[in-house]
Amino acid sequence: MTAPESGRRSAAWFAAEGRNGFIHRSWMRNQGFGPEVFDGxxxxxxxxxxxxxxxxxxxxxxxxxxxxxxxxxxxxxxxxxxxxxxxxxxxxxxxxxxxxxxxxxxxxxxxxxxxxxxxxxxxxxxxxxxxxxxxxxxxxxxxxxxxxxxxNGKFQGRDIGSGTDVWRLSEEVRAGRMSPADLSEAEGCMSRxxxxxxxxxxxxxxxxxxxxxxxxxxxxxxxxxxxxxxxxxxxxxxxxxxxxxxxxxxxxxxxxxxxxxxxxxxxxxxxxxxxxxxxxxxxxxxxxxxxxxxxxxxxxxxxxxxxxxxxxxxxxxxxxxxxxxxxxxxxxxxxxxxxxxxxxxxxxxxxxxxxADAPCWNREVIRTTAEPFRPAGEGTVVLRGSLCPDGAVLKISAASPHLLKHRGRALVYDRVEDYIAAADDPDLPVDENTVLVVRNAGPRGYPGFPEVGNVPVPKVLLAAGVEDILRISDARMSGTGYGTCVLHVAPEAAVGGPLALVRTGDWIELDAAARRLDLDVPAEELATRAAPPAPEAPERGWAKLYTEHVMQADRGADLDFLVGRSGDAVPRHSH
Known part of the structure; x- marks a missing residue:
C-alpha cells in the first residue's frame, strides 16, 4: 500500500475513495471524531x-x-x-x-x-x-x-538508590549487620x-x-x-x-x-x-x-x-x-x-x-574532563582470551581494583539456581581468591540472557569481611549492580563455548588492563573434556522461536531474521 500523490502515508487509508475510505473513516468516528480530522x-x-x-x-x-x-x-x-x-x-x-x-x-x-x-x-x-x-x-x-x-529514595536520613541498595542492603542482612525489620522499612522508602x-x-x-x-x-x-x-x-x-x-x-x-x-x-x-x-x-x-x-x-x-x-x-x-x-x-x-x-x-x-550552552550547576555530580570522577578507560571494557574468544565485558567503575588483575581457581555451577541454593552453605569451599563461574545463562542457555551475573558473594566470605570476588558468567547484570563481574562471555556455554569446558579447580586469569581473560588449561586437555549436556530447548511458542534464531551477545542478541531495515510499506492491500 502506498500513499496517494499528496505523499501523506495516512492518506492511503483516510483519503481513499469508495468502500475503503468509508470503512476507515466510519469506524474511527465511533470514537467521537468529526470529519474534519480526516482533512489530510x-x-x-x-x-x-x-x-x-x-x-x-x-x-x-x-x-x-x-x-x-x-x-x-x-x-x-x-x-x-x-x-x-x-x-x-x-x-x-x-x-x-x-x-x-x-x-x-x-x-x-x-x-x-x-x-x-x-x-x-x-x-x-x-x-x-x-x-x-x-x-x-x-x-x-x-x-x-x-x-x-x-x-531519590530516602531511608534513615540518607539517599538510597533502586537496585544498587537492594543488592547492598540484602547482603548486609545475609552478613548479620542489618535486621530484616530495617530491610522491610527500606522497601517502602526506595520506590517512592x-x-x-x-x-x-x-x-x-x-x-x-x-x-x-x-x-x-x-x-x-x-x-x-x-x-x-x-x-x-x-x-x-x-x-x-x-x-x-x-x-x-x-x-x-x-x-x-x-x-x-x-x-x-x-x-x-x-x-x-x-x-x-x-x-x-x-x-x-x-x-x-x-x-x-x-x-x-x-x-x-x-x-x-x-x-x-x-x-x-x-x-x-x-x-x-x-x-x-x-x-x-x-x-x-x-x-x-x-x-x-x-x-x-x-x-x-x-x-x-x-x-553548546548547557550549564553545570553542581560540579560534585558532573565533573569536567580535566578533573573527572574516574580516569579514562574505567567504564565498560571488552575482554578477549581463551575463555571468551568472541568477547566478554567488565564494568571497571563498578569493580574492585584489587581484582582487576587476578588469578584463582574456579568454582563452577551449571545453573544459577544451583549456586543460589549453595551460596549460604557455611562449608562452601571458597576463599577470597576463588573465581566463581556460573554458566548456561546466556541468550540460548537460560533461555533469555538473564541479569544474574552479579550473583551474591558466598555468605561464609561476607561473614569474614570479604565483600567481592571475581565472578564470570555468560549472563548479564543489572545496570544497578556492582562487583567484579565478567559478563556476556561469548560464545556462551550452551552453544559449546569454552565456558562449557571449565571444571572446578581450573586456574583462570583476568588481566583487565591487558583486556585478557584466559582459562589456564592446556589445549590438549580441553580436547579430552566433554561439555555438560546443554539445557533442553523449549518445544513451543516464542521461547522456541527465540532459541532457534537468537544471536550471541557479541551480536546484540537480536533474532537473525530481524537484522536490517524493512521499511514502512505494507506488504499487500488489506481489501
Missing part, C-alpha cells in the same frame, strides 16, 4: 508501553495525554495504541527473553496502521531499546519520550514516586543514550517522572512529531555511525550499564550501521567517567538532572573533542547546537 493532517501514533505490571511505565497514560495535547496543538491527529510492556521487576524468567518480541510486535503494529510519525513511550530497561529497534526497522519519522526516573530506577541502571542509561543518539529531545532523559517539566517535554514532543511528519526526518537520518559513537562515549562518561552494549549492537544491526563489540573499548580509551552516580558513585538521577543532565555531559565531551558535534538530533539541530 498528519496522523501521529503514540506507542505506549503502559502497564500496571510494569511499575516503571505505569504513569505513561498521563505522559501520552501530554503528547496528545502537543499533537493537537500542532495540527495533527494523535492516536494512542498499546505495545507489549516489559517490566524487569516482575517478569520471569527475564524481560530480555521478550525484548525482541516487543520490538517485532511494535514494528508490525506501526507498519500496519495509517501513521505518518510515531512517538515512542518507554521507561523500564528493555522497553526503550525494543521501541527504538522497532522504529528503526520501520523507519517512519519517530522520536522517543522516556518516562523519567523516580525521585512514579518512574524508573533513579540510579544509572539500564533504564536511566538507555534513556540517556536515546538522547545521545539524537532520538529523544535534548535535555529530556533525566527529568524526574513526577516533575511538571516531564509533561511539558511530552507536550513539546507531540508538537515536534507533527513537524517530523512534515519534514520526513527518519530514524535512518539520525542513527548514523557518528550517532552510535556518540552514544558509546556518552555511556562511558556516565558510567552507564553494561547492557547498553547489547542494546546498541542490536539497534545498529536494525539500521545497517557497522558496529562491533571492540568499538565499545576502542572508542572509550580516552573517555573519563564524568558523572558521580550510583552504582559507580554516590548520587542519583534527580541530582544529575538538577546538575544539568546529559546536555552538560555531552558539552564536556564535545569540548574535549570526544563527540561528533555535527550529528543530527530529532529536534532538527546538531548535537553541538543542542548542547
Amino acid at each position: 493532517r498528519p496522523v501521529v501514533g503514540i506507542a505506549s508501553s503502559w502497564s500496571e505490571l510494569t511499575p516503571c511505565n505505569a504513569h505513561l497514560r498521563d505522559v501520552a495525554e501530554a503528547v496528545k495535547r502537543g499533537v493537537w496543538e500542532a495540527g495533527g491527529l494523535p492516536l494512542e495504541f498499546p505495545v507489549m510492556s516489559l517490566g524487569e521487576t516482575l517478569m520471569r524468567p527475564t524481560t530480555m527473553l521478550f525484548r525482541n518480541l516487543m520490538a517485532m510486535e511494535a514494528e508490525e503494529t506501526i507498519r500496519a496502521n495509517p501513521l505518518d510519525a510515531v512517538v515512542l513511550l518507554s521507561g523500564c530497561d528493555k522497553t526503550t531499546p525494543a521501541l527504538l529497534m522497532a522504529a528503526a526497522s520501520v523507519d517512519l519519522p519517530a522520536l522517543m519520550v522516556t518516562g523519567g526516573p523516580m525521585l 514516586s512514579r518512574g524508573h530506577c533513579m540510579t544509572m541502571g539500564t533504564a536511566s542509561t538507555m534513556a540517556c543514550l536515546a538522547e545521545a543518539l539524537g532520538m529523544q529531545l535534548p535535555g529530556s532523559a533525566a527529568i524526574p517522572a513526577v516533575d511538571a517539566r516531564r509533561y511539558a517535554l511530552a507536550h513539546a514532543a507531540g508538537r515536534r512529531a507533527v513537524a517530523l511528519a512534515e519534514e520526513g526526518l527518519r530514524p535512518s537520518h539520525i542513527l548514523t555511525r557518528e550517532a552510535f559513537e556518540n552514544a558509546i562515549r556518552a555511556n562511558a562518561a556516565l558510567g552507564g550499564s553494561t547492557n547498553a552494549v547489547v542494546h546498541l549492537l542490536a539497534l545498529a544491526g536494525r539500521v545497517g550501521v557497522p558496529l562491533d563489540l571492540d568499538d565499545f573499548d576502542r572508542l572509550t580509551t580516552e573517555v573519563p567517567v564524568l558523572v558521580d552516580l550510583m552504582p559507580s558513585g554516590r548520587f542519583l538521577m534527580e541530582d544529575f538532572y538538577y546538575a544539568g543532565g546529559l546536555p552538560t555531559v555531552l558539552r564536556e565531551l564535545d569540548e574535549a573533542g570526544l563527540l561528533h558535534g555535527g550529528a543530527r538530533t530529532v529536534e532538527g539541530t546538531t548535537m553541538r547546537e543542542a548542547t
Whole structure:
C-alpha cells in the first residue's frame, strides 16, 4: 500500500475513495471524531508501553495525554495504541527473553496502521531499546519520550538508590549487620514516586543514550517522572512529531555511525550499564550501521567517567538532572573533542547546537574532563582470551581494583539456581581468591540472557569481611549492580563455548588492563573434556522461536531474521 500523490502515508487509508475510505473513516468516528480530522493532517501514533505490571511505565497514560495535547496543538491527529510492556521487576524468567518480541510486535503494529510519525513511550530497561529497534526497522519519522526516573529514595536520613541498595542492603542482612525489620522499612522508602530506577541502571542509561543518539529531545532523559517539566517535554514532543511528519526526518537520518559513537562515549562518561552494549549492537544491526563489540573499548580509551552516580558513585538521577543532565555531559565531551558535534538530533539541530550552552550547576555530580570522577578507560571494557574468544565485558567503575588483575581457581555451577541454593552453605569451599563461574545463562542457555551475573558473594566470605570476588558468567547484570563481574562471555556455554569446558579447580586469569581473560588449561586437555549436556530447548511458542534464531551477545542478541531495515510499506492491500 502506498500513499496517494499528496505523499501523506495516512492518506492511503483516510483519503481513499469508495468502500475503503468509508470503512476507515466510519469506524474511527465511533470514537467521537468529526470529519474534519480526516482533512489530510498528519496522523501521529503514540506507542505506549503502559502497564500496571510494569511499575516503571505505569504513569505513561498521563505522559501520552501530554503528547496528545502537543499533537493537537500542532495540527495533527494523535492516536494512542498499546505495545507489549516489559517490566524487569516482575517478569520471569527475564524481560530480555521478550525484548525482541516487543520490538517485532511494535514494528508490525506501526507498519500496519495509517501513521505518518510515531512517538515512542518507554521507561523500564528493555522497553526503550525494543521501541527504538522497532522504529528503526520501520523507519517512519519517530522520536522517543522516556518516562523519567523516580525521585531519590530516602531511608534513615540518607539517599538510597533502586537496585544498587537492594543488592547492598540484602547482603548486609545475609552478613548479620542489618535486621530484616530495617530491610522491610527500606522497601517502602526506595520506590517512592512514579518512574524508573533513579540510579544509572539500564533504564536511566538507555534513556540517556536515546538522547545521545539524537532520538529523544535534548535535555529530556533525566527529568524526574513526577516533575511538571516531564509533561511539558511530552507536550513539546507531540508538537515536534507533527513537524517530523512534515519534514520526513527518519530514524535512518539520525542513527548514523557518528550517532552510535556518540552514544558509546556518552555511556562511558556516565558510567552507564553494561547492557547498553547489547542494546546498541542490536539497534545498529536494525539500521545497517557497522558496529562491533571492540568499538565499545576502542572508542572509550580516552573517555573519563564524568558523572558521580550510583552504582559507580554516590548520587542519583534527580541530582544529575538538577546538575544539568546529559546536555552538560555531552558539552564536556564535545569540548574535549570526544563527540561528533555535527550529528543530527530529532529536534532538527546538531548535537553541538543542542548542547553548546548547557550549564553545570553542581560540579560534585558532573565533573569536567580535566578533573573527572574516574580516569579514562574505567567504564565498560571488552575482554578477549581463551575463555571468551568472541568477547566478554567488565564494568571497571563498578569493580574492585584489587581484582582487576587476578588469578584463582574456579568454582563452577551449571545453573544459577544451583549456586543460589549453595551460596549460604557455611562449608562452601571458597576463599577470597576463588573465581566463581556460573554458566548456561546466556541468550540460548537460560533461555533469555538473564541479569544474574552479579550473583551474591558466598555468605561464609561476607561473614569474614570479604565483600567481592571475581565472578564470570555468560549472563548479564543489572545496570544497578556492582562487583567484579565478567559478563556476556561469548560464545556462551550452551552453544559449546569454552565456558562449557571449565571444571572446578581450573586456574583462570583476568588481566583487565591487558583486556585478557584466559582459562589456564592446556589445549590438549580441553580436547579430552566433554561439555555438560546443554539445557533442553523449549518445544513451543516464542521461547522456541527465540532459541532457534537468537544471536550471541557479541551480536546484540537480536533474532537473525530481524537484522536490517524493512521499511514502512505494507506488504499487500488489506481489501
